[in-house]
Amino acid sequence: MLEPAYQADVVIVGAGVAGLSAAHRLTSAGVTTAVLEAAHCVGGRMATDKVDGFRLDRIGQLLTTPLMAYPDLRLSPGLDALLLRSFAPGVLLHSDGRRHRAGAPANAGGARGALHAVRALASAPRPVPSPRSRRVGTAVDQARLGASLARLGATPVERLLSRPESTAAQALTARGAPARTIDGFLRPLLAALLCDPELTTSSxxxxxxxxxxxxxxxxxxxxxxxxxxxxxxxxxxxGTVHTGVRVTxxxxxxxxxxxxxxxxxxxxxxxxxxxxxxELLPGLRVPDFHPVTVVHHTTDEPPTTGASLLLDADRGGPVAHTAVVSEVDPSRAxxxxxxxxxxVLGPPPPDLDTAVRIHLSRLYGTSTTRWETxxxxxxxxxxPAMRPPHDLRRPVRLMAGLYVCGDHRDTSTVQGALHSGHRASSAILADLGAAGSLHRAEPLRAAA
Incomplete structure (x- = not known):
């Protein structure tokens, strides 16, 4: 028979960033905590594989600087040692066979960069303009977009959360931006950041x-x-974290x-x-999900896009965004x-490798036949999908003694996962009324 083998004030099931951030808050308050992880390493979906000296992210969600955009990163113990490597300002947009810098000078903010991007797309020469790509918008449209993004960057979060809610696609159209501006800049950018190519996410x-x-x-x-x-x-x-332990x-x-x-x-x-x-709590609502496929290549002749994130504004293939990541973070190669x-966002095509190579050849303007996968x-x-209506603060306290956290309880981001862990640990501390530990954790031992 299996005997009780461990005692602690709190057991956390899962060693992703939500569970680990909660463990920090609890242990800092003197509450003995055991973190149980079924895998043989921590991190969950934030995993990085090592292949021939390369460090390859499985999903690779993008963060943003400055860290004021991610306050829970700054407040989490241990993350003061986290180094963030920045892409070149803004993004590169591939449209009508050309790449356009959709960013700002290094000393300019993101909003100015967005306005610069729209102006660049509007003024760049086109080989054969099509009806769909004839223009980005008038100077008034460009000014409105730049001003809107500038205001957005300075708007308190509480005010954004009080806005009427629809899908992101509907909101973009309703706010009056020209269709070419939406399709040529905002849609590919949001698709990359939200992992949602159809922009069904809550506005x-x-x-x-x-x-x-x-x-x-x-x-x-x-x-x-x-x-x-x-x-x-x-x-x-x-002794807090135990990997290779499957909770049933x-x-x-x-x-x-x-x-x-x-x-x-x-x-x-x-x-x-x-x-x-x-599965562990039948009846707990499970959201839909956005599938993500990441393809990693190397080559003897690297593309010359520098440390830029390259987006396909034309949606001319399966690749939503791509980058020479080693230019951003040399430690990965x-x-x-x-x-x-x-x-690649959404379901991948049947012959993924061929489709991706053909698309990358157009995006980078070079042959990819000799690239190594x-x-x-x-x-x-x-x-997790965040379709409207989306509750950004789903309850973390299910009942006294049972709590839940993760990016599915907040926003589907690293910040959301961290914040949900902080909310859950605060609820636990309030319910326990713990000024210190009531149990001394015993070492983990194998079942008899």
Whole structure:
């Protein structure tokens, strides 16, 4: 029989960034905490594979600087050591066979960059203008967009959340921007940031995303996405995190594991992905998801786009955005070799490698036949969908002793996951009334 093998005040199921951030708050308050993770490493979907010296993100969600856009990153213990590597200001837009800088000078903000992008698209010469791409908009349209993004960057979050809610696509149209401006700039940008090619996301969530973009620059963690959860885990007391432990059931005062029997505790925090949470707690609503496929290449002759994020405004193939990531973060590639990472949103095409190579050849303006494919990562449930009406603060307290957190309880972002972990740990501390630990954690031992 499996014997009770561990006691702690709180057991956290899942060692993603939400669960790890909650563990920091609890242990800092003197509450003994055990974090149980079924995988053999922490991080969940924020995973980075190592292949021949390359560091390859499985999903690679984009962050933004400055960190004021991600306050929970600044407030999480251990993340002061996190290094963020920035893309070139703005983005590159591929449209009508040409690439246009959709950004600002290095000393300019994101909103000015957006206005510069629209002006660049409006003034750039076209080989054969089509009816769809004949113009971006009048000077008045451009000024309105620039002013709108500037206001958005300075608008308090509470005011954005009080706006009427629709889909992001409907909101873009209703706000009066020209169709070419929407299709040529805003749609590909939001699709990349939200992992939602059809922009079915809540307009409030889209506004928050555009606000972050207007306030800073896109970036990635140095060393790969895994560095964020790894730093969180390293900052916890020794013996807090246990990997390779699969939880089979949860209750308000215990969890049962396949490997170590029952863990008795005063409270349980479910910090898994939404699908696993729904399996452990039948009746918990599981959202739809946006699938994401990331294809990593290397080559002897790297593209000359620098550290820019390249978006396809024409949607002429499966690739939504691509970048020579080694130009942004050299630590992700060995010996100065280039790493090109490309993201496909939605269901991938049948012959993915061929379709991606053909599309990348057009986007970068070079042959890709000799490019080496390092890895293809397809994640069917990569990002929880945030369709309207979307509650950005879904309850984290299910009942006394049972709590849940994760990006499916907040926004489907790193910031949302961290914030939900902070909300859940605050609820636990309030319910426990814990000024200190009531249990001394015992070492984990194998079931008899």
């Amino acid at each position: 409030r969530c889209a506004d928050l995303t555009l606000r972050a973009f207007a306030s800073g620059r896109l970036c990635v963690p140095e060393g790969g996405a895994e560095m964020l959860p790894e730093l969180l885990a390293r900052g916890l007391p020794a 059931s949860v209750a308000t005062t215990s969890v049962t594991t396949a490997e170590h029997g029952e863990f008795r505790c005063r409270a349980v925090l479910l910090a898994t992905d939404a699908r696993t949470a729904g 060995p010996g100065g070799r280039p790493l090109i990472s490309s993201t 390092l890895a293809v990562h397809h994640t069917p449930e990569a990002v």
